[in-house]
Amino acid sequence: MSHELTTDEQQLSDLVRDFADDVVAPAAYEYDTRRELPYKIIAQMGEMGLFGLPFPQEYGGQGKSYFHLCLAVEQLGRVDQSIGVTLEAGVGLGAMPIWRSGTEAQKREWMPMLARGEALAAFGLTEADAGSDAAGTKTTASLEDGEWVINGTKQFITNSGTEITRLVTVTAVTGESIRADGSVKKELSAFLVPSGTPGFTVEPSYDKVGWHTSDTHPLTFDDVRIPESNLLGERGRGFANFAQTLDEGRVAFAALCTGAAQGCLDESIRYATSRHVFGRSLGENQHIAFKIARMQARVHAARLAYYDAARTLVAGKPFKLQASLAKLIGSEAAMDNARDATQIFGGYGFLNENPVARHYRDSKVLEIGEGTTEVQLMIIARELGF
Template sequence: MTDLSTGSLPDEYTQLAKTVRDFARTVVAPVAAQHDRDHTFPYEVVRGMADMGLFGLPFPEEYGGMGGDYFALCLALEELGKVDQSVAITLEAGVSLGAMPVYRFGTEAQKQEWLPRLTSGRALGAFGLTEPGAGSDAGGTRTTAVRDGDSWVINGSKQFITNSGTDITELVTVTAVTGRDASGKAQISSILVPTNTPGFEAGPAYDKVGWNASDTHPLTFTDVRVPAENLLGEEGRGYAGFLRILDEGRIAIAALAVGAAQGCVDESVKYAREREAFGTAIGRNQAIAFKIARMEARAYAARTAYYDAAALMLAGKPFKKEAAIAKLVASEAAMDNARDATQIHGGYGFMNEYAVARHYRDSKILEIGEGTTEVQLMLIARQVGL
C-alpha cells in the first residue's frame, strides 16, 4: 500500500502541495474576501486552477488529465481550503461530482465527449442528487425520467447543486426514477443532461451563510429530452453508483476540512504572536497557547485520518468506514477550530475582514454536505457490525 505517512510523502506529492500552496497564497487569498463579500464566482481563480491542471489531477492523460491520483487532488484541496473554502469546493465538486461519475461509469463515447472539457477546467460539471424531499434519504428521489423512443424525458427538481449555474457549467448528471422493481421500489438511474437542453433551468443562486463565492442553485427539469445514450452506467444502478462517488468524495471533503482547520491554526498563531494584552503577546498566556495546541492536534489527527483512507482507496482495499471517519473528524475539527480561532481573535474575529470569520461561516456546511455528521455515524456503526 502506498506510504502516505504524514511528514514523509513522496517528492511528487510534496512538490504538488507546495505549488498549490504558493498559488493559494498569491492568487486565491488576495481576492477571497472580495468575492465572499460580493457573492461572486471567482472565474479568474478557476482559470488559474485550470491552467495548473488541477481539474485533471486524478484522470489519465488520454482524457486530458494529469495522470495523477485521488490523493493528489486531496493535497490540492487541503492547501486551497486553508485560505478559501469556496474555491476549494469549486475544485472538489468539479472533479469528484462533475467529472468523476463520467470517468467511473461512462461509456467510451461519453468519456471522449465530456472528459477533455471537464478535466481541462474550461467547463464545469455538476451532480443533481439532492431534492427538496430527498437529501440524506436520497432513495426518496421524486425526479422521473421516462423512456420515449430514443430519448429520456426528465421532469422534477433538485436543490443545493454546486457548480450548476456558472457561465462555464456545461453538464449536470441527474439521478431520476426510471422504473419500479417487482416490489414497487424505485429504480434510480443517472442521466447526463447538457445545460443547454431545452427545459433545463438553474434558478436564482442561494443566499447562503457561507461558501459565498461557490456557485449553488436549485434546478428544474420540465420535459427535458436527452438521447437515450445519455444514460450513465446501468439503468437502475444510478443511486448505487453515486454511493461509491460519495465514499470517494468524503475523503476529498475531509482534505478540504483539514485545510480549513489548519488555516485557523495558522491565523491564530500569527495573531497570538502579534496581539498584545497586559503588556505581553497573548500567545504567551497558557489559556491561548493551550487552545491553539488543541487546534493543531485536531488538524493533525484529521489529516492522518484522511491520509489513511486515501491510502486504502489507492490500494484498492475497502475504505468506506475510514472515509466516513475521516469526513466526521475533519469536519468537526474545522468547525471546532473555527470557533476557537474566532474566540482567540476576540472582537476582530467577528469582523468579516479576518479570514477566521469567513472560516467560521464556511465550516458549518462541512458537517452537512456530502453526508451529514449523522450519516457518517450511521455508516461507521454499520461497518463495525451494529
C-alpha cells in the same frame, strides 16, 4: 499505510500552497463580498492542471492519483473554502461519475474539457426528500421514442449555474418493482443533461450563510428531453454508482475540512504571536496557548484520517469506513477550530474581512454537506456491525 508524502506529492502540495497564498487568499474577501466565482482564478487552476489531477493524460488529465487531488483541495481550503469546494466538487462530483461510469464516447466528449478546467459539471442527487435516502427520489425519467424525458427538481447543487457549467449528472426514477413484502422498490438511473437543454432551468442561487463564492442552485426539469445515449452507466445502477462517487467525494471533502482547520490554526498562531496585551504577547497566556495546542491536535488527527482514507482508496481497498471517519473527524475539527480562532481574535474575529470570520461562517456546512455528521455516524456504526 504510509503517511509520508512522496517527492511528487510534496511538490504538488507546495505548488498549490504557494498559489493559494499568493493568488487565492488576497482576492478571497473581495469575491466573498461580491458573492462571485472568480473565473480568472478558476482558469489559472485549470492551467495548473488541478481539475485533471486524477485522470489519465489521454483524456486531458495529469495522470496523478486521487490523493494528489486531496492535497490540492486541502491547500486551497486553507485560505478559501469556496475555491476548495469548487475544485473538489468539479472533479470528485462532476467529472468523476463520467470517468467511472461513462461510455467511451461520453468520456471522449466531456472529459478533456472538464479535466482542463475549461468546463464544470455538477452532481444532481439531492432533492427536498431525497439524498442519502435514495428511496425518496421523486425526479423521473421515462423513455419515449428514443429519448429520455426527465421531470423533477434538485436542490443544493454545487457548480450548477456558473458561466462554464456544461452539464449536470442527474439521478431519476426509471421504474418500480414490488418486493416480496409488498413494498415498492424504485429503479434509479443516472443521466447526462447538458446545460441549455430546453426545459432544464437553473433557478436563482441560494442566499447562503457561507461559501459565498461557491456556486449553488436548485434545478428544475420540465419535460427535459435528452438522447437515449445520455444514460450514464447501466439502467438501474444510478444510485449504486453515485454512492461510490459519494464515498470518494467524502475523502476529498475531508481534505477540505483539514485545510479549513489548518487555516484557522495558522491565523491564530500569527495573531497570538503578534498581538500584545498587558505587556506580553497574547500567546503567553496559558489559556490561549492551550486552546491553540488543541487546535493543532485536531488538525493532526484530521490530516492523518484523510491521508489514511485516500491511501486506502488509491490502493484499491474498501474505504467506506475510512471515508466516513475522515469526514466526521475533519468536519468537527474545522468547526471547532473556527470557533476557537474567532474567540482568540475577539472583536477582530467578528469582522468579515478577517479570514477566521469567513471560516466561522463557512465551516458549519462541512458538518452537513456530502453526508451529515449523523449520516457518517450511521455508516460507521453499520461498518462496525450494528
